[in-house]
Amino acid sequence: MDDDGIETDAWAADEGPGAGAPIPASAAWREGDHPGRRVFMPIGDLPLEADPLGTLPDVTLAYETWGELNAAKDNAVYIAHALTGDMHVWGPAEPGHHTGGWWNAMVGPGKPIDPARHFIVSANVVGGCQGTTGPASAHPEDGKPWGSRFPYVTMRDMVSAEIRLADALGIERWRLIAGPSMGGMRAIEWTVMAPGRVGAIAPVGSTAAVTADQIAWSTTQLAAIQADPNFRGGDYYDAADGEGPHTGLGIARMIAHTTYRSEGELAERFGRTYQGGGDPLGKGGMFAIQSYLQHHARKLARRFDANTYLRLAQAIQSHDVGRGRGGVETALARYTDPALVVAVDSDRLYPLKNSQRLDAALSGSAGVKVVHSPVGHDGFLVESGQLNAFMAEFEAGL
Amino acid sequence: MDDDGIETDAWAADEGPGAGAPIPASAAWREGDHPGRRVFMPIGDLPLEADPLGTLPDVTLAYETWGELNAAKDNAVYIAHALTGDMHVWGPAEPGHHTGGWWNAMVGPGKPIDPARHFIVSANVVGGCQGTTGPASAHPEDGKPWGSRFPYVTMRDMVSAEIRLADALGIERWRLIAGPSMGGMRAIEWTVMAPGRVGAIAPVGSTAAVTADQIAWSTTQLAAIQADPNFRGGDYYDAADGEGPHTGLGIARMIAHTTYRSEGELAERFGRTYQGGGDPLGKGGMFAIQSYLQHHARKLARRFDANTYLRLAQAIQSHDVGRGRGGVETALARYTDPALVVAVDSDRLYPLKNSQRLDAALSGSAGVKVVHSPVGHDGFLVESGQLNAFMAEFEAGL
Numbered sequence: 001m002d003d004d005g006i007e008t009d010a011w012a013a014d015e016g017p018g019a020g021a022p023i024p025a026s027a028a029w030r031e032g033d034h035p036g037r038r039v040f041m042p043i044g045d046l047p048l049e050a051d052p053l054g055t056l057p058d059v060t061l062a063y064e065t066w067g068e069l070n071a072a073k074d075n076a077v078y079i080a081h082a083l084t085g086d087m088h089v090w091g092p093a094e095p096g097h098h099t100g101g102w103w104n105a106m107v108g109p110g111k112p113i114d115p116a117r118h119f120i121v122s123a124n125v126v127g128g129c130q131g132t133t134g135p136a137s138a139h140p141e142d143g144k145p146w147g148s149r150f151p152y153v154t155m156r157d158m159v160s161a162e163i164r165l166a167d168a169l170g171i172e173r174w175r176l177i178a179g180p181s182m183g184g185m186r187a188i189e190w191t192v193m194a195p196g197r198v199g200a201i202a203p204v205g206s207t208a209a210v211t212a213d214q215i216a217w218s219t220t221q222l223a224a225i226q227a228d229p230n231f232r233g234g235d236y237y238d239a240a241d242g243e244g245p246h247t248g249l250g251i252a253r254m255i256a257h258t259t260y261r262s263e264g265e266l267a268e269r270f271g272r273t274y275q276g277g278g279d280p281l282g283k284g285g286m287f288a289i290q291s292y293l294q295h296h297a298r299k300l301a302r303r304f305d306a307n308t309y310l311r312l313a314q315a316i317q318s319h320d321v322g323r324g325r326g327g328v329e330t331a332l333a334r335y336t337d338p339a340l341v342v343a344v345d346s347d348r349l350y351p352l353k354n355s356q357r358l359d360a361a362l363s364g365s366a367g368v369k370v371v372h373s374p375v376g377h378d379g380f381l382v383e384s385g386q387l388n389a390f391m392a393e394f395e396a397g398l
Numbered sequence: 399m400d401d402d403g404i405e406t407d408a409w410a411a412d413e414g415p416g417a418g419a420p421i422p423a424s425a426a427w428r429e430g431d432h433p434g435r436r437v438f439m440p441i442g443d444l445p446l447e448a449d450p451l452g453t454l455p456d457v458t459l460a461y462e463t464w465g466e467l468n469a470a471k472d473n474a475v476y477i478a479h480a481l482t483g484d485m486h487v488w489g490p491a492e493p494g495h496h497t498g499g500w501w502n503a504m505v506g507p508g509k510p511i512d513p514a515r516h517f518i519v520s521a522n523v524v525g526g527c528q529g530t531t532g533p534a535s536a537h538p539e540d541g542k543p544w545g546s547r548f549p550y551v552t553m554r555d556m557v558s559a560e561i562r563l564a565d566a567l568g569i570e571r572w573r574l575i576a577g578p579s580m581g582g583m584r585a586i587e588w589t590v591m592a593p594g595r596v597g598a599i600a601p602v603g604s605t606a607a608v609t610a611d612q613i614a615w616s617t618t619q620l621a622a623i624q625a626d627p628n629f630r631g632g633d634y635y636d637a638a639d640g641e642g643p644h645t646g647l648g649i650a651r652m653i654a655h656t657t658y659r660s661e662g663e664l665a666e667r668f669g670r671t672y673q674g675g676g677d678p679l680g681k682g683g684m685f686a687i688q689s690y691l692q693h694h695a696r697k698l699a700r701r702f703d704a705n706t707y708l709r710l711a712q713a714i715q716s717h718d719v720g721r722g723r724g725g726v727e728t729a730l731a732r733y734t735d736p737a738l739v740v741a742v743d744s745d746r747l748y749p750l751k752n753s754q755r756l757d758a759a760l761s762g763s764a765g766v767k768v769v770h771s772p773v774g775h776d777g778f779l780v781e782s783g784q785l786n787a788f789m790a791e792f793e794a795g796l
Contacts, residue, residue, distance in 0.1 A: 048680075049679075050677075050679035050680040050681070051680040052680065052681065151680065152679065152680030154679060154680075209670065210670070211661065211664070211665050211669075211670075212664035212665050212667070212668040212669055212670065212685070212686075212687040213656070213661040213664045213665065215670075215685050215687050215688065216652075216656045216664060216687050216688075216691060217656060219652065219685075219687070219688050219691055220618075220649060220652045220653045220656065220691070223645075223648075223649045223652060224622055224625070224649055227622070227625070227626065227645045227646065227649060228625065229627050247621075247625045248625065250621075251618060251621045251622055251625060251649075254614075254617065254618045254621060255618045255653060258611070258614045258615060258618065263609065263611040263746075263749060266609070266610035266611045266614060267609050267610050267611065269610070270610040271609075271610055272607065272608070272609075272610070272613075272718055272721075279448075280715070280716075281447075281448035281550065281552060281716050282446075282448040282449040282450060282549065282550030282552075283448070283450065287610070287613050287617075287715065288610075289610040289613050289614050289617070290613065290614075290617050293614060293617055293618070317678070317685065318678075318679050320670055323670075348661075348746070351661060
């Protein structure tokens with residue numbers, strides 16, 4: 001699976017809906033598209049932390065819920081998605097949803113997060129491309145896509161929007177906010193931005209502050225997107241199918257995907273095998289690992305939006321829970337409620353020591369829970385048995 | 399320093415010759431340019447291992463030498479350069495040479511490789527861009543650059559050419575063949591292709607067979623080059639300054655450079671510092687790590703050729719000393735002369751275990767010599783004291 005939980009096993013063939021057809025300029029959900037399970041919540045104008053625009057007007061969040069809020073209002077769980085994930089946490093691929101729920105392994109009857117017991121909420125982030133206001137959305141002034149005009153959003157802007165959603169849903173305090181990777185970053189921000197409203201957090205394969213190495217990797221990805229002539233500075237929404245920035249977005253994905261897996265897993269799984277019997281040594285064939293990366297490049301281009309990738313990757317770069325707050329340790333010291341900090345031991349993008357620092361700064365964390373996996377960052381999805389055991393035990397103790 | 403030993407410390411400013419001016423389409427050395435210290439050796443038509451072309455006609459090698467071949471002809475040392483290095487191993491930047499010698503720390507009076515004692519030879523590889531026949535060279539039929547027509551070359555093709563150079567120079571047996579990274583790969587190939595002519599090898603931060611992970615990283619780099627519209631499929635040599643594929647080549651370099659350094663070194667050196675006081679959070683500034691990567695991108699584009707990068711990266715992908723020879727261990731079993739296998743403990747591109755496998759397969763290796771460094775792959779250059787001590791001891795025992 002990917003960072004966002006989309007299946008990766010069927011990598012050898014590009015099958016399924018849309019395979020082989022030209023890739024649309026953007027796979028963003030747009031007004032008029034099938035809503036699927038989405039519910040829409042207008043939250044008004046959103047003050048922006050950093051962008052000179054100051055405010056993002058007329059923001060709407062697309063979200064999904066499962067289960068019911070109980071009378072005591074103490075069973076609400078927020079699931080925060082990662083970079084290329086969305087609010088479709090649980091369920092099948094269906095009209096309106098390109099893919100099945102990215103955390104089907106964690107959510108469902110008998111799972112640690114269970115709609116029979118929990119009121120589960122997840123929203124697409126501000127800047128996203130699955131129904132929440134983002135670069136592909138209509139600008140309120142001219143009705144055309146925001147495109148290059150869409151502002152720089154930070155992790156804190158995303159959480160500001162989530163706080164408004166909680167207000168609107170009548171959730172005064174989350175029982176738990178859980179999420180992997182970028183989702184974990186928002187869980188962490190919640191503890192500072194609305195500490196009284198967070199009962200517990202579970203950041204998985206995440207970090208309190210994005211590091212130079214993580215900035216470096218996303219810098220190469222953003223450069224690949226921006227260098228694609230079909231990106232047109234971000235104003236590509238009227239391009240014909242096949243003429244959007246899918247090459248740049250695909251290269252970004254290939255870089256990212258390599259960081260999501262481990263050296264050892266790639267060696268074990270692909271080695272130096274040739275794809276389909278073709279000879280890569282001057283004969284036009286490719287190595288299996290190359291086919292695998294190309295598959296993931298095309299797959300993301302079919303379901304995502306390049307501007308959203310850009311803005312979300314920048315938001316990740318902005319992430320430092322200690323910024324303007326006296327540093328990570330000071331910022332997190334005031335939060336004393338429970339925290340489940342999970343890391344994958346072979347994760348080379350968000351290495352174990354990121355989680356160790358987070359654990360040390362959170363008085364409510366009882367040590368990093370380590371998922372043992374050869375897979376790397378994606379291990380949090382592949383090794384769902386280990387992660388579920390951690391989550392079930394943690395959740396039961398809340 | 400880089401993979402190839404070019405200085406990296408002056409990263410914050412783009413100074414020196416050519417800084418600020420438009421980047422030429424190719425920085426390849428071309429006929430008519432100042433030869434610098436180059437000597438040219440025509441070696442005739444070169445049979446190609448893999449490319450359907452079968453033969454590369456009229457090959458010329460550009461090489462340099464230092465010191466004298468002694469009467470016994472037993473003091474010749476071959477230095478094999480890495481991906482973006484060349485035959486200018488030792489000496490200053492001077493007319494004809496963009497940069498100073500990439501292994502000035504290893505070669506020179508009183509150094510482990512010393513022109514007072516050794517006859518030192520280094521040639522630019524086939525496919526290179528510093529005087530040896532490569533994509534920027536004139537095609538013998540029409541006098542225009544080979545460009546996209548230049549064939550796929552393998553590590554073995556490069557060594558075939560080096561064997562002819564040894565023949566022409568009257569060197570029947572090298573005292574030592576040493577090189578880092580891709581240079582080490584050629585040293586390893588020599589042991590199988592001409593075992594009686596190799597007295598000793600010293601592969602540094604290298605591997606017996608390129609792994610899936612290494613193929614993945616270079617795949618993303620090649621994709622970035624090929625996606626640059628100014629690459630024009632490889633036929634960009636008549637483009638005006640500033641209109642060559644320097645964006646794609648620069649992105650390739652940013653990816654590569656990140657793999658050459660370690661997560662910890664980048665954290666220590668750059669952290670989340672802003673470059674020059676600019677604010678990267680929506681205000682147009684950048685993080686220091688981003689400035690550093692951009693600096694290296696521009697610097698490589700000013701001194702290299704995109705087609706050469708492509709062909710050499712593909713040659714690296716092709717590298718498996720055991721291919722068609724019963725596997726790595728079988729292929730290397732026949733070589734019983736001394737080998738110095740060196741690895742950097744923090745190298746994430748050519749990790750220690752690559753060298754451990756190589757050591758295990760080479761009966762003449764007395765265990766991997768580990769350079770302790772926080773820097774990563776580039777540690778072999780940064781920690782020259784440690785590497786020189788290994789090399790001096792090894793060389794003295796030959």
